[in-house]
Amino acid sequence: MDKILITGGAGFIGSHVVRKFVSAYPGLQVFNLDMLTYAGNLENLRDVEPAENYQFIKGDITDREFIFNLFADYQFDGVIHLAAESHVDRSIRNPLEFIQTNIIGTVNLMDAARENWHSFSGKRFYHISTDEVYGSLKEGFFIESTPYDPKSPYSASKASSDHFVRAYQNTYGLPIVISNCSNNYGPNQFPEKLIPLMIHNIRNGKELPVYGKGDNIRDWLYVQDHADAIDIIFHKGVNGETYNIGGENEWKNIDLVKLLCKIMDMKLGRKTGSSEKLITFVKDRAGHDFRYAIDASKVSNELGWKPSLQFEEGLEKTVDWYLSNDEWLKNVTSGEYQKYYEDFYSA
Ligand code: NAD
Numbered sequence: 648m649d650k651i652l653i654t655g656g657a658g659f660i661g662s663h664v665v666r667k668f669v670s671a672y673p674g675l676q677v678f679n680l681d682m683l684t685y686a687g688n689l690e691n692l693r694d695v696e697p698a699e700n701y702q703f704i705k706g707d708i709t710d711r712e713f714i715f716n717l718f719a720d721y722q723f724d725g726v727i728h729l730a731a732e733s734h735v736d737r738s739i740r741n742p743l744e745f746i747q748t749n750i751i752g753t754v755n756l757m758d759a760a761r762e763n764w765h766s767f768s769g770k771r772f773y774h775i776s777t778d779e780v781y782g783s784l785k786e787g788f789f790i791e792s793t794p795y796d797p798k799s800p801y802s803a804s805k806a807s808s809d810h811f812v813r814a815y816q817n818t819y820g821l822p823i824v825i826s827n828c829s830n831n832y833g834p835n836q837f838p839e840k841l842i843p844l845m846i847h848n849i850r851n852g853k854e855l856p857v858y859g860k861g862d863n864i865r866d867w868l869y870v871q872d873h874a875d876a877i878d879i880i881f882h883k884g885v886n887g888e889t890y891n892i893g894g895e896n897e898w899k900n901i902d903l904v905k906l907l908c909k910i911m912d913m914k915l916g917r918k919t920g921s922s923e924k925l926i927t928f929v930k931d932r933a934g935h936d937f938r939y940a941i942d943a944s945k946v947s948n949e950l951g952w953k954p955s956l957q958f959e960e961g962l963e964k965t966v967d968w969y970l971s972n973d974e975w976l977k978n979v980t981s982g983e984y985q986k987y988y989e990d991f992y993s994a
């Protein structure tokens with residue numbers, strides 16, 4: 648492969664994937680297509696910009712004509728598709744945007760690939776998806792054959808795009824692979840998501856809004872471990888297969904927020920227990936999925952991937968990153984996000 652298109656490369660996970668591919672494969676031209684929504688930020692990629700095998704392209708995956716021209720001009724050999732609207736709470740407020748980006752955008756990319764890939768040999772379309780497509784767990788773990796049961800507009804849009812990706816292989820023979828991952832955390836995550844939101848609020852002495860009773864459970868994975876899994880699956884995964892990726896690291900939200908308070912008190916030299924006082928139980932998310940947990944034994948047994956970081960170590964690295972990137976946080980929390988935050992948390 649000579650040319651690869653990564654979509655959503657200015658976002659949280661995408662920027663780690665771009666960095667990984669640009670540095671690990673100097674012979675590969677890496678193109679990052681991103682329309683720079685509120686969640687996309689070129690600051691995430693400053694260190695990558697000078698690399699000769701890297702190019703940024705600003706563009707919208709919902710713009711079909713633009714996407715078709717792009718594929719015709721660049722003749723990519725492979726696609727790693729991460730561009731999406733990714734926040735569940737925003738999907739509850741504005742589902743249509745999620746349908747447009749996550750479903751129609753995905754179909755546009757696959758149609759452009761089909762049109763330009765005269766032979767499918769050596770080509771690959773890799774769709775990055777989420778464990779939320781499987782719904783809400785009471786017991787056990789999500790495996791690759793768990794029936795889809797999406798419960799939020801976000802997860803319904805991702806489930807739909809997964810179905811389209813599989814349908815394109817079945818109908819047109821498009822060489823696809825899909826992975827469904829659990830909750831990521833780490834540097835560069837937009838502070839609307841639980842972990843960076845809590846870090847930001849603790850730092851600023853603001854209330855820590857925990858939905859419901861804080862009993863919901865998520866399975867957390869460090870973002871660079873996800874980027875490693877994506878690299879392995881892109882290169883070694885079998886066409887048509889799905890791989891679940893997860894951290895085997897389940898945490899009740901309230902326990903995780905308390906752990907963050909403890910780490911932050913230590914880092915900021917505050918009295919132990921002082922940040923916990925900021926915890927405020929707020930109205931629950933509508934249709935809030937109770938638990939996600941991934942069985943990642945397929946990707947581990949068949950492709951040799953395993954998470955590398957212990958959670959406490961990953962959380963400390965994450966907290967350190969946010970504390971030393973004040974400017975980044977200030978920039979992304981001003982403007983549109985400030986309005987969203989005030990509006991959302993005062994409702
Ligand atoms: P993010 O919201 O941080 O970034 C999304 C990126 O996509 C942004 O850079 C944004 O500008 C870009 N984008 C949005 N709409 C676009 C459009 N129409 N055209 C071009 N670019 C557009 O998201 P993330 O958390 O990095 O998630 C990336 C992918 O991974 C998503 O597909 C998401 O569903 C999936 N995923 C995320 C997690 C997680 O915990 N964050 C877990 C599993 C899977």
Ligand code: DAU
Pocket residue numbers: 733734735736776777778779828829830831839840841842844856857858859863864865900932939
């Ligand atoms: O599981 C993978 C998914 O993880 C990804 O597909 C999504 O893109 C990503 O956003 C994430 O979805 P969640 O809804 O699980 O993540 P979020 O950080 O929004 O919330 C994590 C948990 O914390 C969830 O149970 C809701 C709760 N929460 C969240 C926020 C923002 C709170 O209690 N308070 C909050 O203010």
